[in-house]
Amino acid sequence: MDFSLLGPVAVTTGTGEVALGPVKRRSLLAMLLLQPNAIVPVEQLITCLWDEEPPEHARTVIQGHVSRLRATLAEAGADAYGVELVTRGSAYQLRMPEQLVDSQRFSELLSLARPEAAPEEAVDLLRQALDLWRGPALTGTVASPPFAAAAHALEERRLAAVEALARAHGALGRYEKAADVLHPVAVANPLREGLIAALMLALYRIGRQSDAIAWYHRTRELLADDLGVDPGERLRAAYQEILRAAPAPNAPQAQAQAQHHGQGRDEGQGQGQGQGQGQIPAQAAAARQEPAPGPQLLPRPPAGFLGRDHELAYLTRLTLPAAEPADPANGPAHGSAHGGFPPEGGITLVSGPAGVGKTGLVVHWGHAHAYAFPDGRLFADLRGFSGGEAAAPAEVLREFLLALGQPADRIPPSPEAAAALYRSLVANRRLLVVLDNASSSAQVRPLLPGGPQCTTLVTSRSRLDGLIATDAARPVRLHALGPEDGVALLGALLGPDRVAEDPEAAQELVTLCDGLPLALRAASAQLQARPRWRLARLATALRDERRRLALLSAEDAGVAAALRNSAARLSADDARLLRTLGTGFAREVNTAEAAALAGADPELIQDGLERLAEMHLLDEEATNRYVMSDLVKLFAQDSEDRRDGEGKG
Numbered sequence: 005m006d007f008s009l010l011g012p013v014a015v016t017t018g019t020g021e022v023a024l025g026p027v028k029r030r031s032l033l034a035m036l037l038l039q040p041n042a043i044v045p046v047e048q049l050i051t052c053l054w055d056e057e058p059p060e061h062a063r064t065v066i067q068g069h070v071s072r073l074r075a076t077l078a079e080a081g082a083d084a085y086g087v088e089l090v091t092r093g094s095a096y097q098l099r100m101p102e103q104l105v106d107s108q109r110f111s112e113l114l115s116l117a118r119p120e121a122a123p124e125e126a127v128d129l130l131r132q133a134l135d136l137w138r139g140p141a142l143t144g145t146v147a148s149p150p151f152a153a154a155a156h157a158l159e160e161r162r163l164a165a166v167e168a169l170a171r172a173h174g175a176l177g178r179y180e181k182a183a184d185v186l187h188p189v190a191v192a193n194p195l196r197e198g199l200i201a202a203l204m205l206a207l208y209r210i211g212r213q214s215d216a217i218a219w220y221h222r223t224r225e226l227l228a229d230d231l232g233v234d235p236g237e238r239l240r241a242a243y244q245e246i247l248r249a250a251p252a253p254n255a256p257q258a259q260a261q262a263q264h265h266g267q268g269r270d271e272g273q274g275q276g277q278g279q280g281q282g283q284i285p286a287q288a289a290a291a292r293q294e295p296a297p298g299p300q301l302l303p304r305p306p307a308g309f310l311g312r313d314h315e316l317a318y319l320t321r322l323t324l325p326a327a328e329p330a331d332p333a334n335g336p337a338h339g340s341a342h343g344g345f346p347p348e349g350g351i352t353l354v355s356g357p358a359g360v361g362k363t364g365l366v367v368h369w370g371h372a373h374a375y376a377f378p379d380g381r382l383f384a385d386l387r388g389f390s391g392g393e394a395a396a397p398a399e400v401l402r403e404f405l406l407a408l409g410q411p412a413d414r415i416p417p418s419p420e421a422a423a424a425l426y427r428s429l430v431a432n433r434r435l436l437v438v439l440d441n442a443s444s445s446a447q448v449r450p451l452l453p454g455g456p457q458c459t460t461l462v463t464s465r466s467r468l469d470g471l472i473a474t475d476a477a478r479p480v481r482l483h484a485l486g487p488e489d490g491v492a493l494l495g496a497l498l499g500p501d502r503v504a505e506d507p508e509a510a511q512e513l514v515t516l517c518d519g520l521p522l523a524l525r526a527a528s529a530q531l532q533a534r535p536r537w538r539l540a541r542l543a544t545a546l547r548d549e550r551r552r553l554a555l556l557s558a559e560d561a562g563v564a565a566a567l568r569n570s571a572a573r574l575s576a577d578d579a580r581l582l583r584t585l586g587t588g589f590a591r592e593v594n595t596a597e598a599a600a601l602a603g604a605d606p607e608l609i610q611d612g613l614e615r616l617a618e619m620h621l622l623d624e625e626a627t628n629r630y631v632m633s634d635l636v637k638l639f640a641q642d643s644e645d646r647r648d649g650e651g652k653g
Contacts, residue, residue, distance in 0.1 A: 005017050005080065005081070005082065005084075005085040005087060005104055006104060006106065007033075007037050007100075007104050007105045007106065008106050008138065009034060009037055009038065009105065009106060009107045009141060009142055009158070010106045010107055010110060010136050010137045010138060010139075010141050010158065010162075011137060011138030011139035011140070011141065011143055012138065012139060012143040012144050013030050013031075013033065013034045013037075013142060013143065013144050013145055015033075015077075015080065017080050017081060022076060022077075022080045023076070024073075024076065025069075025072060025073075025076070027144065027145070027146060028053050028065070028069055028146065029069040029072060029073055030144055030145060031052065031053055031145040031146045031151065032049060032052075032053060032066065032069050032070065032073065033073055033098075034142055034145050034151070035048070035049060035052050035053075035150070035151075036089070036096065036097075036098040037098065037105050037107070038107070038154055040098055040100055040102045040105055040108065041097065041098070041099055041100065041102065042097065043092050043095045043096070043097045044095055044096055044097070045094065045095045046063055046066055046094050046095060046096070047094075048150075049066055049096070050062045050063070050066065051148070051150060052146065052148055052150040052151060053065075053066070053146055053148070054146070054148065055146060055147055055148040055149070070089065070091070070096055073089060074089045077089060085100070085101070085104060086099075086100060086101050087099070087100040087101075087104070088100070106136045107141075107158060109133075109136060110133045110136050110137075110161070110162075110165075111161070113129050113130070113132050113133035114129075114130070114133050114161065114164070114165050114168070116129050117129040117130050117133070117165075117168055117172070119168045119169070119171040119172035119175060120171065120172075120175055123171075123172040123173075123175035123176045124172075124176065126168065126169070126172040127169065127172045127173065127176070130165055130168055130169040130172065131169065133165050134162070134165055134166065134169065137162060140155065140159070141154075141155045141158035141159060141162075142154060142155040142158070163189060163193065163196065163199065166185060166186065166189045166199075167186075167198065167199060167202055169185050170182040170183075170185045170186045170202055170203075170206065171202075173185065174206065174209075179206045179209040179210045180206075180210045182202075182206040183203060183206040183207050183210060183212075186199060186202055186203040186206060187203060190203045190219070194222070194223065194226050195223070195226060195227065195230065195231070197223065197227075197235065197236050197238055197239040198238055198239075200219055200220075200223045200239060201238045201239045201241070201242035202242075203216075203219060204216040204217075204219050204220055204239075204242045204243065204246060205242050205245070205246070207219070208245075208246045212304070213246060213300060213301075214300070214301070214302055214303045214304045215304055216246050217243070217246065217301060217303070217383075218303050218304070220235070220239065220242070220243045220246075221385055223235065223239060224239075225387065225390060225392060228392045228393060229392050244406055244412065247299070247301075247403065247406040247407045248406055248407075248409070298377075298378070298379040298380020298381070298408075298433070298435065299380040299381070299382060299407035299408060300380060300381055301380075301381060301382050301383040301384075301407055302367055302370050302371060302381045302383045302436075302438065303363075303367055303383065305367060305368055305371040306364040306367060306368050310489060310492055310493050310496060311485065311489040311492065311493075312361070312365055312368075312489075315365060315480065315482060316365070316368070316369055316372075318480060319352065319354075319365070319366075319369050319461075319480060320369070320373070322350075322352050322478050322480070323350075323352055323373075323459050323461075324373065324376060324459075350459065350460070350476065350477075350478065351452065351460045351461075351462060351471065351475055351476065351477040351478065352459075352460070352461050352462070352477065352478045352479075352480060353462045353463075353464065353467075353468055353471055353472065353477040353478065353479050353480065354366055354461065354462070354463045354464075354480045354482055355463070355464050355465065355466065355467050355468065355479065355480070355481060355482065355620065356465070356481060356482035356483065356620055357465065357484075357520070357570075357620035357621070357633070357636075358389065358465055358520075358522070358563070358566035358567055358569070358570050358620075359520040359521065359522025359523060359563055359566050360482050360483070360484055360520055360521065360522075361482065361485075361521040361522075362440075362463040362464075362482055363440050363441070363463055364521070365482060366438055366440070366461045366463055367383075367438070369461070370383075370436055370438055370461070373436075376434070376436075376459075377434055377435055377436040377459070378434055379430075379433035379434045379435045380407075380408075380433070380435055380436075381435070381436040381437075381438070382404055382407060382435065382436070382437045382438065383437075383438045383440065384400045384403065384404070384438070384439055384440065384451070385440050385441050386400065386439055386440060386441050386442045386443065386447055386448075387441060387443075388441045388442045388443025388444070388447065388464060388465075388466075388573075389441055389443065389464075389465050389566075389569045389570055389572075389573065390441060390569060394443045394447060395447075397419060397423070397447060397450040397451055398419040398422060398450075400451055401419065401422040401423055401426055401450065401451065402415055402422065404426055404451070405422065405425065405426055405429070408426075408429050408430070410425070410429065419450065423450045423451075426451075426453070427453060427454045427455070430453045430454075430455050430458055431453075431454070431455045432455060432457070433455060433457065433458065434457045434458075435453060435455070435457070435458045435459070436458075436459050436460075436461070437451070437452075437453050437458060437459070437460045437461070438460075438461045438462075438463075439451055439460065439461070439462045439463070440462075440463050441463060441464065442462050442463065442464040442466075442468065443464070443466070443573065444466070444468070444470075445468050445469075445470035445471040445474070445475070446470075448462055448468070448471060449471075449475065452475065462477065465570055465619060465620055466573075466618055466619055466620075467479070467618045467620075469618070483519075484518055484519030484520050484633075485514070485519040485520075485521060485524070486519065487511060487514055487515075487519075490513075490514030490517070490519050490524060491503060491507070491510045491511060491514055493521060493524050493525075494510050494513060494514070494524060494527075494528060494539075495510075497524070497525065497528035497532075498528055498531055498532065502531075502539070503539065505538065505539070506538055506539045506540050508540075509538065509539035509540040509542075509543045510539055512540075512543045513527055513539060513542065513543050513546070516543060516546040516547070516552065516634075517546075517556065517635075518633045518634055518635045520563065520635070522562070522563060522566060523556045523563050523635065526555075526556040526557055526562050526563065527542060527546070527555070527556060530542055530555060542555070549638055549641075552635070552638055553635070553638055553639060553642060556635070563635050563639070564639060564642070567621075567635070567636065567639040568639075570619055570620075570621060571621075571639075573619065574615075574616075574619070575615075577608075577612060578612050578615050578616060580602075581598070581602055581609065581612045581613075581616065582616060582621060582640050583640050583641075584598075584601050584602045585598060585601070585616075585622075585632060585637075585640060586632065586636070586637050586638075586639070586640020586641045587640065587641050588601040592625075592629055592630065592631050593629075593630050593632075594628045594629055594630070595609055595610045595613060595628055598612075598613060598630070613630055616630075617630065621636055622636075
């Protein structure tokens with residue numbers, strides 16, 4: 005006879021599962037099993053079995069459940085196993101061998117495991133312990149605080165077992181197995197800092213440094229957004245260890261693994277691109293087989309980057325104008341002392357609307373041209389449009405200095421002194437610096453390296469005209485995908501056969517998504533979750549403007565979330581103008597029409613239109629002709645509806 009608490013509450017014998025009856029009877033058994041052989045007062049059982057005020061006849065109800073449960077156990081042959089439910093005055097006791105309860109066996113196995121002292125034995129013991137779990141603990145019991153607390157305590161012990169198993173694998177040098185054990189649990193527990201720290205170090209030790217760093221930044225943002233706190237000591241220590249020790253000892257082999265396992269990332273929300281054109285050149289892949297001497301902080305390459313050939317070529321012409329062709333078999337050409345060409349350096353600014361793929365573009369380019377930057381590649385998410393507080397330049401400078409090998413105790417506390425030290429350290433280095441998701445020119449300037457051989461790529465939803473005016477940044481405007489590339493992206497995400505079944509619906513989906521990679525990825529997520537849906541069914545759903553933004557979301561990533569983060573940077577007047585334009589005209593408007601709609605002075609409206617265009621919430625397609633995309637228009641209408649609803653409430 006086996007009693008199960010680590011999943012659905014159940015009793016099984018050699019002939020199958022025992023029918024336990026209603027929820028309260030099952031819950032009564034569970035509470036007795038949580039304390040085997042202990043005397044449990046009826047008052048405690050009443051508290052557990054009723055989430056709200058118990059009825060006056062609660063004791064009678066419990067007596068009835070005990071009587072029926074005693075009979076059920078007897079019918080299942082409990083006596084033969086030494087199991088007996090007895091009454092002790094106004095209390096009950098379930099007498100039994102404790103090893104019949106899975107939670108007791110789990111605890112015993114966990115206590116026997118010694119991950120550091122006897123890792124091989126610990127791996128076997130901990131696997132046995134974790135194999136006892138069949139789902140969330142105490143499933144099927146009353147939703148009362150005592151059961152919630154008991155389930156939480158059991159879950160904490162399961163997470164401790166997972167961490168112990170990862171430590172045992174680590175003690176045996178099996179860091180890839182440690183990462184495999186930790187990853188699904190970290191996904192399910194994104195705020196458990198110790199777990200994330202262990203996963204980061206395991207990923208780093210198999211050469212997946214960019215993945216490890218991405219986990220740190222994701223967790224830091226979640227802590228700030230959900231709890232309003234900074235990362236704790238263990239998470240910070242793991243991050244600094246990775247920065248100080250880069251690159252990992254077995255980087256060549258592990259980088260190949262990272263290429264195999266990598267997934268795309270885009271602007272602040274994990275956006276990427278699909279498979280297709282624009283593959284990483286052979287010389288870049290060959291160059292990455294050698295250990296990199298400098299810091300390598302770029303996120304992993306976007307999986308199967310698609311298209312953008314024109315933009316990539318333009319970015320290369322701006323950034324590496326002296327580039328010579330390379331021999332794919334031997335890496336860069338040998339026309340210069342530094343492997344073919346020196347980067348010209350300077351600042352390139354990639355701007356565009358939310359979800360258009362700015363981060364994916366520059367990260368892909370950075371990996372493709374890694375051979376041009378032998379002294380390393382730095383990366384920082386400045387969190388300018390991530391919904392929380394933007395990254396302080398001093399915070400980023402500290403991370404960069406640690407990555408460049410500066411001891412923590414020798415980093416100046418003054419931001420100005422730290423910036424000066426940073427510029428000094430990189431002055432003669434051939435370095436790529438990527439400053440992603442910038443909110444303003446002022447946020448970027450302290451992080452500019454300034455060395456003649458350093459190249460800086462900045463991405464932003466704002467045009468950052470100040471950076472162009474005072475720092476000679478070269479602008480690259482990124483537009484939505486065209487119909488052909490948009491359909492190809494859907495094919496890469498869903499499989500070409502599914503798209504080929506209904507090419508007209510695929511074209512319509514691209515149109516309904518405004519050609520934004522983020523929106524297309526969200527639409528693909530909807531279809532991947534519903535494998536029986538044809539593309540036309542989703543297209544029909546998206547035609548309903550009231551549902552479109554909701555459908556183009558995947559958990560916390562989606563068009564509406566991205567646009568909310570953009571709108572959060574607007575002044576109250578500009579936000580009001582955006583809502584007015586969203587509800588008051590089709591797609592195009594000029595200054596006079598906008599002023600009439602808003603009932604405001606045309607000069608003030610002109611300035612507001614310019615600011616909305618600067619944030620890529622409008623496009624100025626011709627002089628004094630502003631165009632709003634369909635998705636931005638729907639977002640503006642929804643914002644107006646919610647504002648009206650709040651006002652009426």
